[in-house]
Amino acid sequence: MSAITPSSPPVYDDDKILPVGAATANVDEDPGFAKDDVRVDVHTNLYDGVQRKMEQRHMQMIALAGTLGTGLFLGSGKTIAHGGPVGSLLAFVLTGSIAYSMLVCVGEMAVYAPISGGYIHFIERWLNPSVGFAVGWQVCFQYCLFLPSEVIAASILISYWDKSFTVPHQAGYMIALAFGAAAINFFGVRWFGESEFFFAFIKIALVIGLIIAGIVVDLGGGPSGDRIGFRYWKDPGAFAEYHFAGDLGKFLGFFTNLLQAAGSFAGIESIAVAAAEVKNPRVALTKAIKRLFWRITIFYILLIFVVGLLVPYTDSSLLQSTGTAASSPFVIAFQRAGIKALPSIINAAVLTSAFSAGSSLMYSVSRMLYGLSLRGYAPRVLARTTKKGLPIVSLSFVTLFYALSFMTLSKGASTVLNWLSNLNALIGYITWGTIAITYLRFKKGLAAQGIDRKSLHYWNRMQPWPAYWVIFWSGIIILFNGWEVFTKGHWNSSDFVIAYITIPVFSVLILGYWIVKRPRHLKIDELDMFSNIPSDEEVSYDEPPPKNFGVKVVNFLFT
Template sequence: MGRASAEISQDLGGKNELEKPGDAQVLEDIFSSQVNLGDTLRYDQTHRKLKNRHIQLIGIGGTIGTALFVQIGVSLTKGGPGSLFLAFTLWCTFIMAINNCLSEMVTWIPISSPFVRFADRFVDPALGFCAGINFFVFEAALIPYEIVAFSVVIRFWTDEIPVVAIICFVLLCYALLNIFAVRYYGESEFWLAMGKVLLAIGLIAFTFVTMVGGNPLKDVYGFRNWNPPFAEFLKTGSLGRFLGFLACLIQASFTIAGPDYVSMAAGEAEAPRRVMPKAFNSVFYRLTTFFVIGSLCVGIVVPYSDPDLLNAISNAHPGAGSSPYVIAMRHMHIPILPHIVNALVLSAIFSAGNSYVFCASRTLFGLALEGKVPRFLSHCTKGGVPIYCVLVTLAISLLAFLQVSNNAAIVLQWFVNLVTASQLLNYAIIAFTYLRFHKALKVQGISRDTLPHKSFWQPFCGYYALAGTFTMAFVGGYTVFLPGHWDVPTFLFSYLMIGILPVLFLAWKVIHKTEWRRPEDVTFFEAERMEIDRYEERIEQ
């Protein structure tokens, strides 16, 4: 992901037909760009090797992780099972809207790092710069989040291993995998993601089997833990129940993703016009199933006021199990299954962090190729690894050491706040970019019926996604403004990116004198689309 435009010309054999000077000049003539595309062509070496199964599992595996298995218990205690289920169901509608926006654009123009470059081409190069930096921060911040979660979950078995040692070990593994074994990344992440899917399905099955009496206690507990369904948070009465629902909605906005991960694979997908629509649709429906049913199951297996759950959250003490599922298993006196689940959760956390290292470093690499960060970051090793980008990403991951001097639960919440704001801003940019794309098509007389994939309820989905995600970006850290709740780190982690992005936009716009794209002047990656057409004609022969 995150590379510049040349990779779309590479067919399955790896031949880059745009390396001819004439074609490179065509790109220069078509695009009004700050970037030397000739340099981009020489540096980008991606191939279209990802199959449909890879793309679907990358989209699912990049989303399913700690938040669904462990962190979701925090929201359960704040809002109760009813609020948790309603919030996750509601937020899936916003993800559907984002999915519709991305699928229509990406299927027609399946290039690497698409939504970053779409913002550049359809709106303003300054917005493309902001989108790239924001997505890099989002991915990079998730790495220390997963590392902290890894150290919490591993202590389910022992407290003897120092936190510093765990952090150093995980960082070393990420460095080795991303510097020396990156060629195995796609296939390994496929199988690791498959493990996450099986874990999610297994926990759903565990819930429905045990709730009807399939447990050692023979306890048919059903929906007993749904009484009452709504918890009060911060305040009492109706306001307290609403704030509990809002806390669950904030958690859902952090937990549920997917379309952006699918789009990242567009530039390296085989037969993208045929594969990408299927990938977008299948990933959305599968993720919706996992998250909606998963949020239902969490509220079934354990009460939101359970003392062990509250203690695990407040003290980050995994001896009782950080996961609500593990706590439920121990309550039912199931001796072995908690260890199996804990091991699978641990592997899921490690896999998620590893994928974030890869994605963040490739985002930074793409920005370097496009001239939007220092050019030295585009340097690669002989094995094709952007070494400096990987090192910068791992340096940011050192934020995981905040856990050494702070409670792990507090540190996890800081990173949740930071990446939630970045993710929501990223989605808002995608929605706004689509609205500009939709208007440009209309102004230029291009019928959406001629596109390879036409999404439904447009442009309503664009406006719906923009309003919801932009609003939630500001709501995420609202608790710091309540009396007695002011906390400087929480405020900074919640609103830092919201303050930085406008500064980045204005700085890039002033320095580079970029212009806001008028709908009639928007270009739709003509050279890239022409090459994709030629590529698909070849593979269909």
């Protein structure tokens, strides 16, 4: 593809909007912004101060294993218990198809416009500023609450080895974990990229190891020599009955797992957030998006398939929530097969996953807050960067939320923290659906302004059907996720609020911004498809030649 250049001069609705490369007086007056970066953000008069220091291999590994965490490794047992082996497998297949369809939507937009703000900026730019404001703050709120949850999870994982686990011990572990995750981010995006590259290797090795070991045990290769095969698909059966007998119970078990599976995919869309800080973003993002299909197929669907072979859904251990490797269905299966060493290995690998998830959340939410501030949706001070492009104020603000992890040391406060975290469980589907709607307007905007999608670095030939798929299922799941509270004997006011409060909150945020700011909803032919979008020449980067054989292997696999 040739360099992106406007086919006609950009039209600006606000006097403050400046074309790329323009100088601004307030930047000179404000020492908080780096002056060596000439990019000026659309809809503001502030420099976009972040810099492209992340390598392509960092992006590839973050895309491959960035969101693999405790939800998949430890939470998969609950999906088997609720839906049975086939019910849980179908739930992961459907959720994986929704996630991938969303990714091709956000990927096409991010490759076209690799700038700060990620999908939040795309929503406010190509859908509506009010919706962008609402999605941005809901996602930031969600991530800030999940941040201490990952530290808590990691500290509990350590208790697997600490037999004298006490409150002071847990407090010390949480301080050390929070300090380590924060330090990685404050050292800069390159350090973050290197750490995620390392942790991703561990997670990938864990997944591959679990799949291979699981298949070996299933075929009778364990110390016990018991060949399981598809035994548990026949007895107790392929589908679990959830609350109701017969086909209705089997369907509800499958449907309930759609939320559980979505938790394992949570944050997968955040690869678009890193677009503003990766070298050669159009090439790196294109490769990352194309490889995500295989990641979803192997790391999620194949893993849950193997889990379903190893343990019957009637096993009471699947619903235990110890927070350590003892909750993993793989550990349950391996212990039954007589393998004693693997639980500690799995716990150590899952511990690195929890730590990595905390670091990744901190990176993502700090960049989202930075993007919101850059566009006037958050206090301007959050857009300050160091000379090296680090959004120092946003990072410092996000770090404060680690203090919420200490709420778990108090029983009542821990309940409040868990309730707030559950309150945001459906924000992911709201975000995915909104991204798909935004993509439809983006696609129409390109066509209206004479830009051929087929000339872009990345485009999906199946569109707009993937976008329609995301919108349909997101709507179904958001509307009916609370079905359980309406069944006889299961009404619970707090469960009802958790299931549906996100809808009115999202609506209030949209309405509130519209009442205060009164942004004009642009027609398709008015959408800004040009300003602040860098040309290929501005973001291209030639990888240096490999220095040794090891670097050659890494480049071959991850660039």
